[in-house]
Amino acid sequence: MAVLEMQRISICAMKRDRKAILEKLQSFGALEVNHVIGEDPDFVRMDTAGQKMGFEKAAASADQALEILEKYAPEKKSMFAALEGKELIELETGRKVQEERRELLKTAKAVYELDREHAEQLAAITKLENSIESLTPWLALDVPMKQNGTRRTAMLLGSMPGEMTLERIYEVLAEKVPDAVGVDVHIVSAEQSAVYLAVICMKEDSAQVEEALRSEGFARPAQVWDDVPAYQKKELEGQIADCRQRIAQIEEKIRGYADQRENLKIVADYYRVRADKYAVLGQLPQSKRTFVISGYIPKNIAAQVGEYLTGKYDCTVDIEELKEDEEAPVILKNNPFSSSMEGVVESYGLPTKGEIDPTTIMSFFYVFFFGMMLSDAAYGLIVAVVCGILVHKYPRMSVGMRKSLKLFFYCGISTVVWGVLFGGYFGNIVDIVSEKFFGTKMVVPALWFVPLDEPMKLLLFSLLFGVIHLFTGLAIKGYICIRDGKIMDFFCDVVLWFMLLIGLILMLLPSSLFASIAQMTIVFPEALNTLAKVLAAAGAIGIVLMSGRSNKNPALRIALGAYDLYNITGWLSDVLSYSRLLALGLATGVIASVINQMGSMLPNNVIGVVFFILIFLVGHAMNLAINLLGAYVHTNRLQFVEFFGKFYEGGGRPFNPFKENTKYADIKEETLS
DSSP: OEEOOEEEEEEEEEGGGHHHHHHHHHHHTOOEEOOOOOOOTTOBOOOOHHHHHHHHHHHHHHHHHHHHHHHHSOOOOOTTHHHHOSEEEOHHHHHHHHHTHHHHHHHHHHHHHHHHHHHHHHHHHHHHHHHHHHHGGGTTOOSOTTOOBOSSEEEEEEEEETTOOHHHHHHHHHHHOTTOOSOEEEEEEEOSSEEEEEEEEEGGGHHHHHHHHHTTTOBOOSOOOSSOHHHHHHHHHHHHHHHHHHHHHHHHHHHHTGGGHHHHHHHHHHHHHHHHHHHHHTTOOBOSSEEEEEEEEEHHHHHHHHHHHHHHSSEEEEEEOOOTTOOOOBOEEOOHHHHTTHHHHHHHOBOOTTOOOOHHHHHHHHHHHHHHHHOOHHHHHHHHHHHHHHHHHOTTSOHHHHHHHHHHHHHHHHHHHHHHHHTOBTTBHHHHHHHHHHSSOOOOOOSSOOTTTOHHHHHHHHHHHHHHHHHHHHHHHHHHHHHTTOHHHHIIIIIHHHHHHHHHHHHHTTSHHHHHHHTOOOOOOHHHHHHHHHHHHHHHHHHHHHTTTTOOOHHHHHHHHHHHHTTHHHHHHHHHHTHHHHHHHHHHHHHHHHHHHHHHTSOSSHHHHHHHHHHHHHHHHHHHHHHHHHHHHHHHHIIIIIIGGGTOOOOBOBOOOOOOOOSSEEEOOOOOO
16 A cells, blocks of 8 residues: 655756757646745746637547547447447557648538537527418418508408407497498418408598407408418428428538548547647747746656656756645555555545554555445356456546546455355355255355344344454554654554454453343453453543643643533444445345345246346346445445545545647557666
8 A cells, every 4th residue: 555656857958958858747747736936037928828728629529520530420339338438549640630720610510510410400490380380271361461452442461369250340340440341351370379351441441440350359360471372381481491401401411521531530539638738838938049947747757757758858957856835746556456446535535744654554444334235146157247348348438437446346355255255146046046946945154153143143244344443443543642752642643543443342241131132151360351341441431631732721731621521421423334244245135135036926937937037137136236335335335424534524626737639549659668
């Protein structure tokens, strides 16, 4: 278990080599840029915001074109595409595409313009369809809607509420415009909510007639056309057909650009990498002929990077140890087994300066507890085999995904071991199948014991493993105190608590309470009983007197010590938290047994066998998924809350190197060697 040691590297080189050096450092991905140079009139920083924004815009343009291509010509991907990782392309291929980058940006722009026209055509169709919808009530009208009438007459088109009848309209006109003569009302169409009508009247009466109708809800149409509605509808439908034809042409053109997909991916990454480079370039202190770049680098490769740069370029490289108060970024470095659990630690928080990396110690407990919670050999074998195959088959998957799959691989192996110890193979499937289909009940004996038969035994061992886990955390705290020379803290915060807790445990074991729970009696020699009481009393008194040692006020010091002693209830709560090992272990077995029992209730014929297999597959798949998630969540909780709470704070800053942050593909680059 280790946090990779960091050093500070400072490079001073000629401006003529700036581009080459930056590109090499970016391809190595080993340096986190962090300048500590103060203000110096001889050194200035370039304003690269404009160039950086331009490159980001170009990358975004290529990304947008790729999204459009995916919409019209989806890329064929396997169901495990997320595991395949980024494609690795040859350096020459990357250079060739980069030379064509301007043409590819024109291609991206063309794809975007076609997609925009596609959207405009769809909007035009929607608009035309709305026009047809508003025109539909007037289709029976055999004159243009813009027809105002004749030399002496006027035509009023509009709608009125649906409850209006022809008789009622004439009544309104007779009542409110009694002097109007020759008014003729035609109902063009009627709906439940509206009546559409054409009113013919004398021109001199048109204003009064319209006012009378408006008093009853008359409203002119929002849109009118020059042509007869039936002919206008045909014209609009023709326009819609033209739009659809253009849409088909646009879609075909966009699909024609699908062969440029891979090149667009490479060029998008190219501009993305250049944007990152110019972001760093804007941070560099530069004089008229030189520039300086400084930052953090792992100690194990610092000298190698320095030798490479000085051997190839005219520059000086200074590598120095970090200052005492300097907080360096964190990289975890562990053995192949424990490194798969680094993601668990990172999700909680990386170690800060002075803290140890808990990954290695935690990894053994993590796998141990996970397997105990899932505790079915068949489930564990499935998880281990699937994860092992995926890790082997997809070597270019992301680092985080690989670590996660390796984590579940080791947890699957642990589950197999616990399943054999507890005799769990898809629950009790061997018993059920042998008895139902072969008439003879066969039992695969547990190598240790069956939790469903002896749940209290499993509870006791769960609590025992919990105590070991918690004591390990407290011991790590003691190690940190000794390493940092804090002997008093070691005695007061670790030794006294060990004395109290061990004394209380030794007092509990021979008690009647423990005997009733464990169904066994433990008898200690009187000397050991006395020692237990002395340890507990000495530990409690020491905690009360010493926990508040930093305070000079005696009364407050005692009060703080008493409050700290109250934390014994927290220890009890922490120990009881490990009963979840019992709960989840039993849940897996109980649900699996219920699924098997459901299948065994079917008749012993062909149909019964088919449904038995169906229930088996679906039921156990769901049980595995649910309890796999439960084991993962609760194992994390035992580490984060109970274990880390004893010695670990976290809060370290992850190492963020200047590297080629590509999205789609990686280009083979020259290595340091």
